[in-house]
Amino acid sequence: MKATSCLLVVLLLSFNSFLCAEDKDLFFESEFSKFILDKAKGLDPEVWSSKEEADEKSFKKLLAGKKGNVIIPIWWKDSLRPKKTQNGIAEIIFKDVSSSPIKVNLFAGLPGEIEIHRIGGLGDMKWKTAFVPIPWDQIMRMKKKSGLTYISFIAPKEIDIPFHSIKIKRGNKEIDEKRWCLETRAWVARAQLQKRANAILPKAEISNLSEKENKQIALTFPRSMVNLIYPNSAPQKNESEKSLKIQLALNELEGGQFGVYANQKALKDVQLKCSVLKTAKGLLFDGSVDLFTLEYSAVTGKDGKHPLYPQKLWPAYSLDIGANASQAYWINVESFKYKTKPGLYTGKIEILSAGKIVQTLKLEVKVLPFDLMTMTEAELHLGGCVPRFLPAHELKELSRHNHNSINLWYSGTMNQRPIRKSSTEFELDLWLWDDFMQHANDAKMKNFVFFLGGNPYGYPDTMQMERDLYRFIYSDKKNIDDSRAEWLKSTWKADGKVAPEIRELYSKWIYKFYSHAKKNNWPEPIVTPFDEPAKWTQESWARGKQYRWLKSNGKYSFRVVQNRKNAEFMDKSKKEKFTPEYLCDGGAGPWIKTHFKDCSSIIHKAYPSARIYGSIHHAKGGLPFLEDVDVFCTNAIHQDHDLGNKVRAVKGKTFWQYSGTNDKRPPSVAWYTFGFYFGAFNSRGSLVWAYNWGSRFDTASSGGQWMYGWTSPYSLIKTPYLEGLREGWDDRRYIETLRKVAKAKGKEKEAEVLLSSIFSEVIGSRNKSGRDTVNNFFAQSKDPNKLTKYRQLIVDKILEFNK
Numbered sequence: 181m182k183a184t185s186c187l188l189v190v191l192l193l194s195f196n197s198f199l200c201a202e203d204k205d206l207f208f209e210s211e212f213s214k215f216i217l218d219k220a221k222g223l224d225p226e227v228w229s230s231k232e233e234a235d236e237k238s239f240k241k242l243l244a245g246k247k248g249n250v251i252i253p254i255w256w257k258d259s260l261r262p263k264k265t266q267n268g269i270a271e272i273i274f275k276d277v278s279s280s281p282i283k284v285n286l287f288a289g290l291p292g293e294i295e296i297h298r299i300g301g302l303g304d305m306k307w308k309t310a311f312v313p314i315p316w317d318q319i320m321r322m323k324k325k326s327g328l329t330y331i332s333f334i335a336p337k338e339i340d341i342p343f344h345s346i347k348i349k350r351g352n353k354e355i356d357e358k359r360w361c362l363e364t365r366a367w368v369a370r371a372q373l374q375k376r377a378n379a380i381l382p383k384a385e386i387s388n389l390s391e392k393e394n395k396q397i398a399l400t401f402p403r404s405m406v407n408l409i410y411p412n413s414a415p416q417k418n419e420s421e422k423s424l425k426i427q428l429a430l431n432e433l434e435g436g437q438f439g440v441y442a443n444q445k446a447l448k449d450v451q452l453k454c455s456v457l458k459t460a461k462g463l464l465f466d467g468s469v470d471l472f473t474l475e476y477s478a479v480t481g482k483d484g485k486h487p488l489y490p491q492k493l494w495p496a497y498s499l500d501i502g503a504n505a506s507q508a509y510w511i512n513v514e515s516f517k518y519k520t521k522p523g524l525y526t527g528k529i530e531i532l533s534a535g536k537i538v539q540t541l542k543l544e545v546k547v548l549p550f551d552l553m554t555m556t557e558a559e560l561h562l563g564g565c566v567p568r569f570l571p572a573h574e575l576k577e578l579s580r581h582n583h584n585s586i587n588l589w590y591s592g593t594m595n596q597r598p599i600r601k602s603s604t605e606f607e608l609d610l611w612l613w614d615d616f617m618q619h620a621n622d623a624k625m626k627n628f629v630f631f632l633g634g635n636p637y638g639y640p641d642t643m644q645m646e647r648d649l650y651r652f653i654y655s656d657k658k659n660i661d662d663s664r665a666e667w668l669k670s671t672w673k674a675d676g677k678v679a680p681e682i683r684e685l686y687s688k689w690i691y692k693f694y695s696h697a698k699k700n701n702w703p704e705p706i707v708t709p710f711d712e713p714a715k716w717t718q719e720s721w722a723r724g725k726q727y728r729w730l731k732s733n734g735k736y737s738f739r740v741v742q743n744r745k746n747a748e749f750m751d752k753s754k755k756e757k758f759t760p761e762y763l764c765d766g767g768a769g770p771w772i773k774t775h776f777k778d779c780s781s782i783i784h785k786a787y788p789s790a791r792i793y794g795s796i797h798h799a800k801g802g803l804p805f806l807e808d809v810d811v812f813c814t815n816a817i818h819q820d821h822d823l824g825n826k827v828r829a830v831k832g833k834t835f836w837q838y839s840g841t842n843d844k845r846p847p848s849v850a851w852y853t854f855g856f857y858f859g860a861f862n863s864r865g866s867l868v869w870a871y872n873w874g875s876r877f878d879t880a881s882s883g884g885q886w887m888y889g890w891t892s893p894y895s896l897i898k899t900p901y902l903e904g905l906r907e908g909w910d911d912r913r914y915i916e917t918l919r920k921v922a923k924a925k926g927k928e929k930e931a932e933v934l935l936s937s938i939f940s941e942v943i944g945s946r947n948k949s950g951r952d953t954v955n956n957f958f959a960q961s962k963d964p965n966k967l968t969k970y971r972q973l974i975v976d977k978i979l980e981f982n983k
Contacts, residue, residue, distance in 0.1 A: 207255035208268070213348040215250060222251060229340065235307060239275070241340040242282075242333055249332045250346060254321060260289065260615055261320050267351035267894075268314035270331060272299065273344040279303035280336035281367045284312050287329050289320030290569040291595040291612040295876055296893065297360060298367050300341075307344070313356040313893035314348070317572040317619070324611050357894045361494055364892075365475060368877045375478035375880050379488035387414035387441065387504070398447055398531055400424075400541040402438040405903060406848035406964040408490050409439040409508035411476060423542035424511065424529070427975075429917075430551040431517040432910060433580055435903045438541060439508050440531055442501040447533040451498050452509065457525035457545055465525045465545060467515045471496040474508035474900070478880040479844040486880045489844045492890070493898050510903070513545055514580075522549040550917070550978060555909065556626055558916035560864055561585045561836070562854070562909055563629060564871025567592040569616040570891065575623035577896040578871075578889075582909035585703075586620065587629040587867050590644045597652050604684065606653045608692050617702040625703045629793045629811075629867060632779075633710030636772040637722055638740045640671040640764070643710060643775075649682040649689060661728070661736040665763055668726055668738075672764035676774030678782065686779070690786040706811055708793040709779035716773035717801035724767040727760040729753070740766040773804065780808035795838060795867065797957075799823050806830060813838050815957045817861055821943070824861045838867035839950075840957050843874060843885035847904025848964035849950075850888075855908030856970055857946065857959050859915050860939035868905070911967070914974045918981075925981045934977055938970050 207213055217223070218231040218238040227246035232239055242248045256262040274282070281301030288294040296318060299310035312331070322328050335341045369376070393399060393415075401415035402424040420441075428434040440450060457465035472493040478486040490508050501507045511529075524546050531539040555562065563585030570578075570586070578586075596609040620628070634642035641647065641664075650667035651660045670679040678686055690707070697705050715722065724742040727749075731737050741749045753760050780792050794809035796802030799819035803826065806812060812827045813836035820826075827835040837858045841850070854866055874885035877897075888901040915935065922931035945966070950958035961967070 207253075208348065208350040213255070215252065215346045217250075217343045217345060220250065224248065232342070234342075235275075237273075237307065237344050239342040239344045241342050242335045244335055244340050245337040247285075247332055247334045249330045251322075251328050251330045252346075252348060254327055254329055255348070260324070260611075262316040264316050267316050267353055267356070268319070268348050269351040269356055270310075270312040270314055271347040271349060272310045272312060273307060273346075274300065274310065275307050275342040275344075276300040276302050276304055277341060278336045278339045280338070282336065282341055283334040284310075285332040285334070286314060286319050287322055287332075288318040288571070289612050289615060290318070290571065291593055291616075292568075293332065294318055294568075294571075294891070297363070298876075299363075301367050301370060311356065311359060313351055313360055315351070315571070315573070315893045318891075318893070320615070353894050357892065358495075360893055361497070361897075364877060365494065365497075368477070371878045372478045372880055375486045376476070376488060379478050379486050380481070381410055381412050381488050384412035385414040385416070387443070388417040389415065389420070389443070390417075393420055394443065396539065397443055397445055398533065398538040399441040399443055400438055400529075400531060400539055401441065402436065402541070404965060404968065405435060405437045405900060405907075406846070406851070406967065408846060408900060409437060409474070409506055410488070410490065411502075411505045411507070413439060413441075413506045413508075414504070415439070415441050423544050425544045425546070426511070426513045427546045427548065428513060428515050429548045429914075430515050430520055430522065431554070432552055432913075433512060433514040433906065434910075435907070436511045436513070437508060438511070438529075439506045440501060440539070441506045442503055444503060446503045447501040447538065449498050449532075449534050450501055450507065451532045452496050453530040453532060454511075454543070455527040455530070457527040457543065459523045459525055463521060463523060463525075465520070465527075465547075467513065467520045467547075469514075470512045471529070472510040472512070473497050473499065474510060477878075480842065480879060480883055480885050487844060491843065491879070491899055492877075493900070493903070495895070510900075511543075515547055517551050520547055522547045548975065548979075550921075550982060552910070552913040553916045553920060555582050555584045555913065556624065558913060560909065560912055560916070561627065562866050562868070562905075563587045564868040564888070565589070565873060565886075566871050567873055569593060569612075570872075572619035572622065573894060574889075574891050574896050575619055575625065577898075579623045579625070581898075581902060581906040582913075584624060584626050585628060585865065586625060587631070589631045589634065591634055594645070594648070598648070598689075600653050603654050603656065606685070606688070608689070608696060610693075610696055613702075614700055617697075617700065620703050621701065627704035627706055630705050630707045631711055632707055635711050636713065636715050636768045637742075639710075639766050639768060639772050639775070640668055641726060641738055641740060641766070643671065645689065646671065646678060646682060646686065649685040650679065653685055654681050664736075664738065665728060665761075668763045668766075672726070672766070676771035677778045678775070683782065686782050687786040690783050690790065694787040694790055704791070706791045706793045707783060708795070708809075709776050709783070710772075712795045712797045713772055713776035713805055714796050714798040714802040715768040716770050717798055718768045722768035723765070726763045726766040728763060729758045729760045731758065742767060776805065777808050780805075791834075806833065810834060811836055811865070813863075813865070813867055815839055818946070818951055818959075821861070824863060834865070835861070835863050836865040836867065837861065837863040838869065839959065840869040841886060841888055841901055843879035843887060845888075845901050845958065847900040847907070848967075849958050849960050850901050850904035851907045851911075851967055852942075852961040852964055853908065853959040854905055855911035856938060856942040856967065857961075858908075859912050860943050907967075911971055911974075914971055914978075918974050918978050921978050921981045927981055931977065931981075934973060938973065941966075942970070 217240045227248045229241040281298035284297045285293040399420040401419040474490040475492040477491040479489045527543045529541040565587040599607040632645040651663040655663035728738045791810035793811040796814040799816045824835040870886035874887040879885040888899045890897040
């Protein structure tokens with residue numbers, strides 16, 4: 181701490197005159213933008229070595245397995261973040277001595293650090309210069325009025341890493357993003373080398389080519405996204421003669437998939453080039469067209485065996501395609517209301533190998549003569565669960581994909597402790613929230629679901645907001661672990677109610693949070709006491725005992741151990757020589773039912789206009805919460821098809837549905853689930869578990885991967901699942917647009933007859949999978965190819981009504 185304070189003083193004094201300069205971009209050319217590590221003051225001696233010299237360079241080593249911060253002055257004026265034009269890039273000179281890459285983090289205020297890149301990992305013992313982007317929305321002042329921020333490095337566990345210097349320069353968005361994408365794919369490929377080589381593929385397809393086709397070295401074949409293209413896919417009869425056809429309304433983003441097949445010989449340095457699109461009369465398409473390459477990644481598997489899956493959509497890049505193998509590509513076409521004109525536009529996508537055109541794919545884009553209702557106009561809501569805040573640019577990208585909500589969790593976003601005045605009085609410190617909510621508003625987010633607690637299998641310790649109220653406000657003990665233990669015992673003794681010591685604090689917290697949100701014009705908060713309260717119906721296996729024990733590093737660990745695993749846990753404690761201290765019982769049981777109801781009562785009394793959300797994973801066991809929640813969201817509609825009607829029958833209640841994904845769920849599932857299937861029950865919003873809850877790109881490294889998108893410096897690396905999710909909600913927008921047009925034309929009955937027939941068929945087409953509402957919940961169609969047919973029926977009816 182003393183070393184850090186010293187550095188702050190030195191930097192602030194030496195940089196003070198520079199801060200007054202009008203053009204803060206001069207920083208990039210100034211002496212203040214370069215940091216020689218062996219001369220830098222304030223580096224933590226517990227994680228950085230003393231000065232060393234070798235290879236005609238001076239350096240300090242970041243010790244193995246340690247995280248080292250390097251504090252740097254900000255280069256912008258009065259705002260929390262730089263301007264959108266003030267992106268930086270860090271040039272880092274280091275020695276690549278490890279076969280594992282070095283993680284690089286930025287203080288991003290989201291609400292803390294964010295991993296921005298990984299560098300090195302070749303272990304070739306060479307000095308290198310790494311380039312790490314510093315985007316405007318992923319860097320922030322360390323404190324509200326601080327003139328400093330920091331970049332940090334995490335060394336691999338096995339070896340110290342020598343660092344010579346860091347130079348902060350002006351970034352170039354296009355160049356930096358392209359380099360970052362290339363380097364990220366490279367480190368993931370190295371990490372997955374053996375897993376990809378031994379990965380499981382679906383049954384191989386045998387090409388079915390005409391004599392003419394068989395003479396061509398490259399063939400293209402468009403396919404619906406419900407049938408993903410793998411390396412061992414191959415064009416079937418007449419498939420390579422088809423055009424890639426895209427149809428969209430006047431304000432829609434639409435995707436398409438196509439494959440490139442290397443016939444008999446490998447194709448080297450394959451690249452794509454899209455021509456302009458124009459009508460027969462020469463009208464140019466006034467919209468956007470983006471091409472993507474699908475990366476095949478090893479994903480989570482069983483027994484050490486990993487499937488190879490077309491997982492990530494990267495901006496199109498050059499690669500080789502092996503002989504008699506295929507590569508999947510993707511296209512996004514976007515139209516804009518008041519800008520794009522209806523009509524049939526044609527063009528082509530050229531396939532180049534080693535700089536020469538080896539094939540062309542005809543492209544047809546049909547823009548329909550009507551616009552769709554937006555998600556907000558249709559009063560529809562979609563959000564994915566995130567473990568922390570998202571950067572501003574990522575929120576806008578999600579908004580393009582029909583996300584107008586987001587699901588936040590207290591455990592990952594409420595890093596700022598409340599400001600304690602006494603055991604009964606406090607203030608909330610929400611300046612990081614204000615920053616995020618400003619960006620959420622800019623991205624047209626309408627609301628957010630906020631989980632004050634987590635999974636009740638860990639009750640009471642997963643009631644995180646309540647835990648903090650006791651530790652940081654009620655208790656005056658310096659040892660927060662002892663305060664935590666006290667709160668756990670008190671909560672259990674409260675017999676399913678909020679601990680008496682914090683009931684009033686809970687009420688005050690809700691009032692302060694909602695009042696601040698309203699005053700600062702946040703999107704609407706929709707809070708929930710904790711996740712999935714209907715787990716109170718679980719069998720006795722979900723119950724357990726709450727322990728804490730002292731670890732070798734002198735810190736306490738807290739955990740609820742299920743009763744069925746208690747003997748195993750005790751054996752482990754003896755072998756590893758730690759002593760568990762029993763605090764209370766815990767886990768899921770009838771007590772979480774009463775606890776959720778008690779919390780809901782406190783919330784409604786503290787702020788009567790607050791809406792409460794509930795994730796209801798069990799139909800029968802969830803209905804008792806209908807009196808407590810305002811937004812009833814279920815993944816158990818198959819248990820009771822009339823559940824939505826029961827919810828809507830109660831005045832003021834809103835019916836939503838949720839579903840889950842993993843790192844390899846196909847787009848057809850998202851398209852069907854969130855589109856016509858949920859539409860058949862007229863739910864008005866959805867939660868997705870989860871958007872980015874998992875590893876950084878290498879999802880085969882461990883289990884528990886729930887994600888369909890990854891943050892990049894300036895864009896979003898998405899999955900086919902996100903494409904399917906967007907398509908599903910586009911179907912919902914088509915449905916609501918039909919209803920709007922039908923109402924204006926006095927043909928509501930005719931529209932509902934059509935929709936009822938579609939919904940009936942959709943509900944009947946759900947297969948038997950994905951019905952475990954706790955561990956593996958999703959809906960899947962027996963014939964997802966019919967989804968396009970259903971949408972076309974609606975399009976035709978809209979066109980008919982608009983004549």
